[in-house]
Amino acid sequence: MTQRVRLVGIALSLLLAAGIGRVSAPARSNPAETSVDVGFARDMAVHHAQAVAMAEIERSRTASVALRTLATDIALTQQAQIGRMQGWLAAWGRPLTTTNAPMAWMGHGGPMPGMASPAALVRLASLTGAELDRTFLSLMLAHHEGGLDMARAGAAAAERPEVRALARQIVASQQAEIQTLRSLESSIR
């Protein structure tokens, strides 16, 4: 083999290796069933779904324009984020749901923080006027505080950068929304 052929061969194999490296990097193995990523995506989707349910109740029953707008914002934003998280689970080949108890990925079992009981939602749907608005705000505040805990844990421990990024965005936006909820709460009293 001539020297030139050898040199070309070396260059080509290096480029090939680089090409393989670039292509295979995105195809890293998907997060495992027991990973923080999967646990966070599943549990946060369920947590968000209750916020959507409460917001929908408020949106359809409140007389307050400001609260109707806020409820619309919460419902649509959190529903879209459910879509994003379930999209990940589907792409990872993992079932969207589990029959196991939630929160194992956070290191402890037990119910998700800040969730309202089913009875509380039934009661909310029976209220009107200022009592409806006050109850909605109180439930949503507790819900956000719990969601904040989960999102912080996801942001700290998830292995995928896109999962950590969404978790960080949830932390930031729900922190801001807590301030909005508190100031609305004090204006109703």
Place this chain on the structure above:
Amino acid sequence: MPPSPDRRRAAHEARARVAAAAARRSRRRRRLQAAAALSLVGLLLVGAALQLRRDDTADARAGVLSYVVPPPSHVTGAVAYAVTPPVGGDHAGVWQNCGAYDDPVRPEQAVHSMEHGAVWLTYAQGLSNVDLETVEAFAHQPYVLVSPWLGALPGRVVASAWGKQLVLDEVDAPKIEAFLRDHRQSDSAPEPGAPCTGGAGEPL
């Protein structure tokens, strides 16, 4: 007649010199090949490292300015924004529905739209009909807000997203498209998935 011993030795030495020169050339070629291979690997590593910084420098090269926006609050009333037109910050509780408007929109509402991932195209007074049509055509796309700006605008048309701004001295459709591609509903918008409908305003 066979060569004399002297001639044989000379020939032998000549061959040895040739062989030594060939060996030196061969070693030099191998060293050059090794250097070339290492340089190639080095370039690939540097290229990979530079790729990580691509976003910032790509923005700067495209003339897009980046701003750090502190965590925003919902407020009532007017906000004194640090950047004109604003690229984020405190905002109204209701967002401006995306689309095109003939009249200026409240910046506090448009900022809420940008929090949801919308791009806000503001244009100066006195745009030609052609330019106006070009800018307003972008409002057919989702998550685009188009409105005139009263008062001094730093360019003829300005494209703003949360924390990002491109000031254009003329209506340059390809540059606006590139801005939309890079910054509409991007990771820098604080509320991924939030809507640009169901808010305030009736677009054209």
